[in-house]
Amino acid sequence: MARTEEAAAWFSAVYRAVQQVPVGKVTTYGHIALLLDHPERARQVGVCLKHLPSAPDPDDRYSQLFNGGNVPWQRIINSKGAISPRGPGGAQRQADVLTEEGVEVEYDGMEYRIKLGTFGWFPKALPSEDEAGSGDHC
């Protein structure tokens, strides 16, 4: 796990944020980072999920707080709207779980992509660019 207190706090914060993602929806690493007010640490979000214990371990107290059972790691995808490739079979398992939850995932031959419009993920939410007011196209 984390070596420093601060890192530990970061891990916990990430897990808590991920827990907010509702069933049937997905969001991005970047969005999680954004929610935590650290838009530059999208990568660390991935690190956290990588180290998320898949199941609670009697000897590891922390794993009883956060684990694959209560943290929907599978609902986090990359900004391209695809499941980030990782070790063999990993992405596929994630795609599998998502499908179970009702999220439409399709394999285009190279990667598992989330079918947009079927669930409502927010790629770069945080817009509020004030663009709305104008109303005209760029």
Place this chain on the structure above:
DNA sequence: AGCATGACCATTT
């Protein structure tokens, strides 16, 4: 102790 790697992303060539 460094150095390399990685479930990433936005920006700049």
Place this chain on the structure above:
DNA sequence: GAAATGGCCATGC
């Protein structure tokens, strides 16, 4: 618009 660039920082060697 694809490819490189810089930043992030926990882990592993």
